Amino acid sequence: MEVVCPTCKKKTTWEENPWRPFCSERCKLFDLGKWASEEYKIEGKKEEEEDEGGQKEEKSSKKSSLEDQ
Numbered sequence: 001m002e003v004v005c006p007t008c009k010k011k012t013t014w015e016e017n018p019w020r021p022f023c024s025e026r027c028k029l030f031d032l033g034k035w036a037s038e039e040y041k042i043e044g045k046k047e048e049e050e051d052e053g054g055q056k057e058e059k060s061s062k063k064s065s066l067e068d069q
């Protein structure tokens, strides 16, 4: 059976291929690295969301001070 490597789009064989569905170890490691970098981006996003929450708290405290006046 022939498969196309998801990393480099080269045709490779499924049978007797230790790196399937990739054509080589290099392409397999490249794909794993891609996933790792995407996870890292999600972690960065979480930090941004936390910052937004802090700004909301600031706004709500200003609002309550206006209500007091």
Ligand SMILES: [Zn+2]
Pocket (backbone or CB within 6 Å): 005, 006, 007, 008, 009, 010, 022, 023, 024, 027
């Ligand atoms: Zn490849």
